[in-house]
Amino acid sequence: MEDALREQYRPLITDMELAELEGIGHTIHRSAGHPFFLEGEQGDFALLIKKGHVKAVRGRPPRIIDVRGPGEIVGEMAVIRGKPRMASIVAFDDVEALYLPGARWLRFLYDHPRAMHALLAMTDDMADRATMKNVESELAIERQLAKRIIELTDFGLGEPANDGAVILRLSQHDLAALIGAKKLDSVKKVIRLLKNSAIIDTGRQVITIRKLDTLREIADGNMTVS
Numbered sequence: 101m102e103d104a105l106r107e108q109y110r111p112l113i114t115d116m117e118l119a120e121l122e123g124i125g126h127t128i129h130r131s132a133g134h135p136f137f138l139e140g141e142q143g144d145f146a147l148l149i150k151k152g153h154v155k156a157v158r159g160r161p162p163r164i165i166d167v168r169g170p171g172e173i174v175g176e177m178a179v180i181r182g183k184p185r186m187a188s189i190v191a192f193d194d195v196e197a198l199y200l201p202g203a204r205w206l207r208f209l210y211d212h213p214r215a216m217h218a219l220l221a222m223t224d225d226m227a228d229r230a231t232m233k234n235v236e237s238e239l240a241i242e243r244q245l246a247k248r249i250i251e252l253t254d255f256g257l258g259e260p261a262n263d264g265a266v267i268l269r270l271s272q273h274d275l276a277a278l279i280g281a282k283k284l285d286s287v288k289k290v291i292r293l294l295k296n297s298a299i300i301d302t303g304r305q306v307i308t309i310r311k312l313d314t315l316r317e318i319a320d321g322n323m324t325v326s
Contacts (some may be wrong), residue, residue: 112171112219128199132269133191140152140183146200153167173222
């Protein structure tokens, strides 16, 4: 019985709920690098990601604290708590999102306890990921970088190339922000080592992963190039 209940609350938004949300919101678009909203702003709307991915960025220097994709909600807690945005939400690639006015979003949650339950579960998952990243911040930068790059490819942000490689549209500054590294030089050093080992290549705003399995071994702590 408990397993059946968990399955009922697994999807964040069901098809029927989505149809209702589309009746109270409207679709907006952002291209890669453009923000939907900024940290510290008052939050009077939430967003349901329909296509593409966004990054949640927080602090100075900026750190990428999470990445969200299709079917996920962002900006919801500022509306629920009535407090300023805890992070900026920036398009990682071309993004299509459903703009949900705050008052109507809240009313939807009050009227749909299943969706409220699913949202609480999603929030708890986010807290678990944040805790794990905090624990992993004690790891060597090489391993932290490998873990974050693997996460992004597993999340679907990687573009397959003809030669079997995987392409990520990221800069070295983005990689530093993924792990919260304060010294870009230390990140650049690890990237040089990974390039010298033919594990990755870099270009303008691009990371090309040549040996994904090897990068997984580094992420798991089974090998090193430093």
